Amino acid sequence: FPSHDILIISGIVNILGIKLLGVVTTNVTGLFSLGVQWWSDNEYQFPFTLTIYILSYLLGSFFSSWWYHSYQLVPKMWKKLITPSVNLVIVLCAYMMKEPFIPSLVFAMSNHNAFASNFTCAKVKPSQLTGLVMDLGVELSKQRFTSPESRGCLWDSILTRLTIIVFFTIGAVTAVTNQTMSLMLVAALFYIGLIMSVLLRKF
16 A cells, blocks of 8 residues: 555645645644634634535545445445545646635545545554554553563554654645645645556555
């Protein structure tokens, strides 16, 4: 699974959303926090826009997982192509539009995250850094109390989590230093590569 690339894309789109659109596209906790703040600052009016973003994230996860489970039931190659193909269209539209449709980007990132999570048995969750850091702390503490036979698997898990953090950070720094929608072309190239990997049966 091309996990390194998918982590970089998460970092890029997350920072572009914050810097250019003022929205966290990969983090529902952030959206909830913004929604409560908006509700407080606007005389307790319901934050419809942010609610739409949260529902878009839910829909993206549902959409990706639907096709994953459908593939597990009846393995057809075209089912693997749906998530990267949909996201390819979304990031290309974001690149071409002056003001991207934010719910589509939120949907794409949830679609992207659920795709990685499903196909790695939840080992890789590209943008879930809060839970990731917590799990890392839990696993580091286990080192002292785990039998020598089990430490190898535990260290593999720790290294996986550290790798996710590093590559997400690389994507984030890339976006900070080049705050333009042209970086959506990097995401597009990733999805094209993923589509080719599926067609060539390498994934």
